[in-house]
Each structure stands twice: as C-alpha cells, then as structure tokens.
Amino acid sequence: MGNKLSPLLADVFLSDFELALGKEKLFPRVWRRYVDDIFAAVKERYLTQTLDLLNSRHSTIKFTVEKEIEGKLPFLDLMITRKADNKLKFGIYRKATSTDRYITSDSNHFGAQKQAAFHSMAHRLFNVPMENEEFQAEREKIYKAAVLNGYEKRFVDKILRKHKRKKHRQNATTLEPDKKQERRICLPFYPKITNPVQTVLKQHGYQVAYKSGNTLKDLLCNLKDKVPTDQKSGIYQIPCKDCPAVYIGQTRRKFKVRIREHKHAVDHERGNDSSVAVHTIAHNHTIDWDSAKLVKTVRKAAHLNAWESMYIANAEHVLMNEDDAPISSPLFHLTNLKIQ
Numbered sequence: 001m002g003n004k005l006s007p008l009l010a011d012v013f014l015s016d017f018e019l020a021l022g023k024e025k026l027f028p029r030v031w032r033r034y035v036d037d038i039f040a041a042v043k044e045r046y047l048t049q050t051l052d053l054l055n056s057r058h059s060t061i062k063f064t065v066e067k068e069i070e071g072k073l074p075f076l077d078l079m080i081t082r083k084a085d086n087k088l089k090f091g092i093y094r095k096a097t098s099t100d101r102y103i104t105s106d107s108n109h110f111g112a113q114k115q116a117a118f119h120s121m122a123h124r125l126f127n128v129p130m131e132n133e134e135f136q137a138e139r140e141k142i143y144k145a146a147v148l149n150g151y152e153k154r155f156v157d158k159i160l161r162k163h164k165r166k167k168h169r170q171n172a173t174t175l176e177p178d179k180k181q182e183r184r185i186c187l188p189f190y191p192k193i194t195n196p197v198q199t200v201l202k203q204h205g206y207q208v209a210y211k212s213g214n215t216l217k218d219l220l221c222n223l224k225d226k227v228p229t230d231q232k233s234g235i236y237q238i239p240c241k242d243c244p245a246v247y248i249g250q251t252r253r254k255f256k257v258r259i260r261e262h263k264h265a266v267d268h269e270r271g272n273d274s275s276v277a278v279h280t281i282a283h284n285h286t287i288d289w290d291s292a293k294l295v296k297t298v299r300k301a302a303h304l305n306a307w308e309s310m311y312i313a314n315a316e317h318v319l320m321n322e323d324d325a326p327i328s329s330p331l332f333h334l335t336n337l338k339i340q
C-alpha cells in the first residue's frame with residue numbers, strides 16, 4: 001500500500017468486487033469498507049462459507065477474518081461493541097502500543113501544528129455517535145494526553161469548545177458558513193517574530209503557512225566547510241596603488257596560485273608574463289596586492305571567457321590589460337555590472 005495510487009486502485013478494484021458479489025446470497029448484509037478494511041456482520045455458522053465465497057473470485061485476493069471477542073471488535077480507530085439487543089455501540093479504539101505522545105508544548109512548532117492531533121481527537125469525539133459513558137471516557141483521555149504532553153487544561157477546553165460549536169452549527173443548518181477569499185503567504189517559523197507578523201497579516205486577509213524544516217541545525221549553521229575565496233577559480237582584479245588602473249583576469253586554477261604568478265612577474269620585471277608587470281615597469285607604480293581579489297567565482301570553465309569579458313566591458317577604471325577581452329560584444333554593456 002506504499003504507492004500513492006494504491007488506495008485509489010484498491011477502492012476501484014473492491015468497488016467492482018462488491019458489485020459482482022453483492023447479488024450472492026451469502027454476501028454479508030452489513031458490509032462497511034474503508035479502502036481494504038471491511039467491517040461486516042456475518043452469521044457465525046456461515047462464516048467459513050462466506051470467506052470461501054470472497055476468496056474464490058481472485059487467486060491473489062485473500063481475505064482474513066478477525067472475529068469479535070466478547071461482543072467487541074476494533075475497526076479502524078473505533079471500538080465497536082455489540083449490545084444485548086444486537087445494536088452497536090461505538091467507542092474510540094487505541095492500540096495497546098499507543099503512547100499518547102504528540103508534539104509537546106515546549107517544542108518549537110507553531111500553534112496549529114501542536115493543536116492538530118487534539119483537533120483530530122476532538123473532531124472524532126463529537127462525530128462518532130458515542131453513548132455518554134464512552135463520550136466521557138474519551139474526553140478524559142484527551143485531557144490526559146494533553147497533560148502528558150505538557151499542555152494546560154484550557155488548551156483542550158478551547159479546542160473542544162470549537163468543535164462543539166461546529167457540531168451545533170452543523171445540526172442547526174446545512175448552509176455552509178461564508179468563507180472569505182483568503183490569500184496565503186508562506187513564512188519561515190521563528191515564534192518571536194512570526195507570531196506578531198501573523199497577527200498583522202491576518203488583519204489584511206492573509207492566511208499564513210509555515211515552512212517546515214526548522215531544525216536546530218538550520219538555525220545554527222551550515223555544516224559544510226566553506227572553500228576560502230583564494231582557493232577558488234573565476235574572475236579576479238588587481239588594483240594599482242599609485243593610480244586607478246586595475247587588471248582584470250581569469251583563472252581556472254586557484255586565485256591564490258594565479259596571484260603568486262603575477263607577483264613573481266612583477267618582482268622580476270617580466271613584462272612578457274603579466275600585464276600587471278608591464279604596468280609597474282612602464283609607470284614605476286606599485287601594486288596593491290592586499291586589495292587584489294576574486295570578484296566572481298566561476299565553476300564552469302566554459303563560462304570564464306564570458307564573465308571576464310563582461311567584467312572588462314563594465315570596468316569603471318582604466319585597465320592594465322594588454323590584450324582585449326576574449327569576447328567582444330556590445331551586449332556586455334547592457335548588464336550594468338558594478339565592479340567595486
């Protein structure tokens with residue numbers, strides 16, 4: 001049943017199955033199905049025959065039976081009890097392994113998420129036709145679960161009142177309550193900030209939804225080691241200390257390595273190796289090595305020429321570059337790239 005389509009396919013298949021078998025004499029008179037879980041009333045002496053009938057249609061479909069014990073049978077989240085007059089009585093069924101653990105009150109979740117489990121229990125409380133004894137017992141269990149998870153009594157009071165009112169409304173009229181057209185907005189959840197913001201947004205007709213994945217890890221840090229800029233490749237610039245000229249270049253190796261080469265060329269006055277050296281030799285200027293930096297990290301070698309050309313085309317200062325940009329295009333001037 002793991003696939004998202006499975007419940008739908010099971011429904012389609014079993015509907016067809018029911019239609020075909022419905023005419024059979026032995027088909028149970030009471031037959032209530034939720035996807036592939038079925039509640040049926042079958043006379044005990046016909047049980048085996050009925051099961052054989054159900055299992056005879058498809059080789060791969062095999063029904064199993066869980067019989068009532070002392071007039072009680074759990075079905076989905078209900079405990080169904082057969083009374084002396086053969087009428088049925090409903091209560092809420094919890095598996096023996098249920099721990100009543102929900103999102104605790106001190107957890108960093110937004111209110112609606114904390115309330116969700118209790119809303120669902122409250123809905124069930126008012127919509128399953130329970131007798132007073134079962135109703136009170138279930139009500140007590142909801143309060144107990146709330147306390148166990150750190151909530152105060154009034155937390156449950158409020159939720160129960162809401163569902164009670166809703167039920168009364170439903171009983172009084174079949175008209176749907178007017179629903180305002182709501183606009184939705186999605187925010188990350190940080191209780192101190194989000195709650196006041198939500199109040200304001202609500203006044204302006206916005207329904208706020210929250211992004212999940214608000215873990216401690218998300219809040220604290222990005223655990224990935226950051227690669228230092230001087231270890232990256234891309235477009236770099238080297239300024240002159242004595243005039244506004246800059247050199248713009250590209251490197252597919254680490255920025256650090258490429259800068260070292262420029263330094264070496266300047267120190268040894270090798271104009272053939274570096275346009276920066278040409279500048280220092282020609283004007284007797286000093287280079288501001290400390291301000292040399294990678295201005296654009298480029299990960300793909302194929303993008304280097306384009307980025308370098310774009311930076312060159314948009315340079316605000318005189319360039320030391322001896323060669324033209326690798327790509328010449330008036331389009332680069334349209335990008336309005338600002339280089340500091």
Ligand SMILES: [Zn+2]
Pocket residue numbers: 240241242243244245279283285286
């Ligand atoms: Zn200069």
